[in-house]
Amino acid sequence: MIPDPPQLIASIVQTSPETMRRQARSALDRGADLVELRLDYLHQPTAESIRTLAAEFHNRCVCTLRPADQGGRYVGPETERINLLHAAAAGNPRFIDFEYARIAENAAHPDEIPRGTDGLIVSHHDFIGPPSDPTRLANDIAAIPHCAITKLAWAAQDVAENFRALDLLRTTSTPTIALCMGRAGLLSRVLGRKFGAAATYCSVDVGSESAPGQPTLDDMRECFRWHHIDSDTDLFGLIGWPVAHSLSPDIFNAAFQHHNINAVYLPLPVRPGPEAFTQFLNAVLERPWLGLQGLSVTLPHKQNAFRNCSPPTDPSARRSEAVNTLKFDGPQTEGTNTDAPAAIASIAHTMQCTIEELSGIDVDLLGAGGVARSIAAALAHAGCNVTIYNRTPQRADQLARFCRARSAPWQSRTDRRGRILINCTSVGMWPDVNESPIPADALDPELTVFDTVYNPPQTRLLTDAAARGCRTLPGMDMFIRQAALQFEAWTARPAPTEIMKRAAQAALARFAEKS
Numbered sequence: 001m002i003p004d005p006p007q008l009i010a011s012i013v014q015t016s017p018e019t020m021r022r023q024a025r026s027a028l029d030r031g032a033d034l035v036e037l038r039l040d041y042l043h044q045p046t047a048e049s050i051r052t053l054a055a056e057f058h059n060r061c062v063c064t065l066r067p068a069d070q071g072g073r074y075v076g077p078e079t080e081r082i083n084l085l086h087a088a089a090a091g092n093p094r095f096i097d098f099e100y101a102r103i104a105e106n107a108a109h110p111d112e113i114p115r116g117t118d119g120l121i122v123s124h125h126d127f128i129g130p131p132s133d134p135t136r137l138a139n140d141i142a143a144i145p146h147c148a149i150t151k152l153a154w155a156a157q158d159v160a161e162n163f164r165a166l167d168l169l170r171t172t173s174t175p176t177i178a179l180c181m182g183r184a185g186l187l188s189r190v191l192g193r194k195f196g197a198a199a200t201y202c203s204v205d206v207g208s209e210s211a212p213g214q215p216t217l218d219d220m221r222e223c224f225r226w227h228h229i230d231s232d233t234d235l236f237g238l239i240g241w242p243v244a245h246s247l248s249p250d251i252f253n254a255a256f257q258h259h260n261i262n263a264v265y266l267p268l269p270v271r272p273g274p275e276a277f278t279q280f281l282n283a284v285l286e287r288p289w290l291g292l293q294g295l296s297v298t299l300p301h302k303q304n305a306f307r308n309c310s311p312p313t314d315p316s317a318r319r320s321e322a323v324n325t326l327k328f329d330g331p332q333t334e335g336t337n338t339d340a341p342a343a344i345a346s347i348a349h350t351m352q353c354t355i356e357e358l359s360g361i362d363v364d365l366l367g368a369g370g371v372a373r374s375i376a377a378a379l380a381h382a383g384c385n386v387t388i389y390n391r392t393p394q395r396a397d398q399l400a401r402f403c404r405a406r407s408a409p410w411q412s413r414t415d416r417r418g419r420i421l422i423n424c425t426s427v428g429m430w431p432d433v434n435e436s437p438i439p440a441d442a443l444d445p446e447l448t449v450f451d452t453v454y455n456p457p458q459t460r461l462l463t464d465a466a467a468r469g470c471r472t473l474p475g476m477d478m479f480i481r482q483a484a485l486q487f488e489a490w491t492a493r494p495a496p497t498e499i500m501k502r503a504a505q506a507a508l509a510r511f512a513e514k515s
């Protein structure tokens with residue numbers, strides 16, 4: 001019997017039979033469909049310990065004893081490895097994983113390879129890049145006697161390389177796992193299910209991955225809701241570089257779940273530079289079957305996104321020449337900027353005034369990067385008198401010219417006169433949580449202090465400002481508002497902002513715990 005529906009396999013990489021047993025049980029209890037017992041991780045594997053483990057998890061396990069030259073830990077003689085796999089087979093596991101390279105080099109005959117009750121997973125791993133012809137390789141593997149599942153895994157440096165794995169899954173007619181390793185490979189690991197992947201792999205916890213880029217069991221089940229993905233699932237994502245620590249997957253996937261929307265949101269790392277951006281965009285537009293409906297865009301691609309959908313109709317995008325939201329409708333790509341309206345709404349809410357009443361207010365803005373650009377352009381348009389201070393003065397001058405604001409030397413930020421102070425630098429962001437872009441004694445009680453940094457949620461600047469009696473506005477407020485506007489643009493449903501906020505807070509708490 002071939003796995004149907006697809007199986008979520010948790011790899012167990014413990015060094016003693018006892019800890020392997022405990023972790024495998026926990027993974028099954030927590031919702032893994034199968035466990036892969038990575039027997040090559042055991043310190044001194046014996047035939048008896050391996051047979052006992054396989055027998056205990058029999059139809060819920062895959063047994064793998066990967067040799068070191070294939071990316072595993074086993075370093076003994078091949079004859080001994082085959083003997084240990086025979087011991088595993090005696091425990092009746094569902095599958096035994098065997099390396100295609102050994103068969104291709106005639107080191108093992110398929111009829112003599114120990115197998116599970118459902119046969120073999122015949123696997124090919126490449127830690128450099130994709131095979132020259134994945135389809136041909138997959139066909140060669142599928143033709144091997146007793147091969148129940150063909151597995152191809154290769155290292156991806158960039159998200160666009162995932163498309164070859166998905167292309168293979170869409171066209172193959174035999175049970176296949178095709179996935180990319182590394183941080184850039186998440187798309188194939190999660191979305192493979194939409195295209196009929198026989199299975200995917202996950203780690204039990206952060207730090208116990210058996211291959212680079214494996215997501216955790218909890219992320220697969222709770223954040224990406226892997227078991228709910230089907231051929232109709234729509235794709236959303238975040239493109240930028242880096243994107244691994246973003247909160248966006250947590251908040252959007254929670255919002256989709258709340259509204260019962262059949263969609264998944266993934267971090268999609270796209271290298272810096274306009275060429276990489278355009279290449280990615282062309283690759284997704286050429287593949288309408290991906291079901292891509294929308295993208296969030298972050299550093300360093302907001303201006304690349306603006307150029308690619310020029311001229312956007314959205315006035316905020318035009319004013320800042322930056323796009324943080326892409327919506328796809330067939331071949332049409334619509335670009336908007338939700339950072340600017342979110343920042344303005346956050347500020348007006350905190351000042352307890354309307355957006356019109358912001359006109360004429362003096363604002364001091366620290367920083368001249370991406371977020372500064374959107375906020376300065378929006379505030380200048382609202383009629384505020386904006387002064388920009390930046391460590392690199394040329395960037396402050398440039399931004400000031402761009403949005404008809406003033407610039408002033410970074411050192412003079414302690415002598416400001418404005419009613420609102422906005423930190424748009426990354427100073428105070430994790431891990432430098434004890435830093436602030438301005439000394440506490442330069443903060444007057446009449447001031448409203450807005451820190452766009454949201455990790456940590458309560459920055460040193462906000463703590464100093466609250467202690468001095470200032471009104472404070474945390475970056476999380478703007479972050480949730482800009483995400484809510486994206487959600488509404490993509491789905492035409494009201495954004496469940498409380499749920500999104502709770503998901504962000506939970507993700508930040510997990511992040512703080514791990515750090």
Ligand code: NAP
Nearest residue numbers: 367368369370371391392424425426429452453475478479
């Ligand atoms: P960015 O384009 O890289 O800009 C970084 C800015 O920080 C530049 O102005 C840079 O000055 C300044 N900077 C960095 N290190 C500094 C230091 N040690 N001393 C003084 N200035 C320093 O980044 P960004 O996208 O604008 O993001 C900036 C912050 O905003 C990040 O913390 C990000 O998380 C946050 N953010 C929040 C939201 C939200 O919704 N709340 C949205 C986007 C971004 P130079 O020009 O001199 O390098």
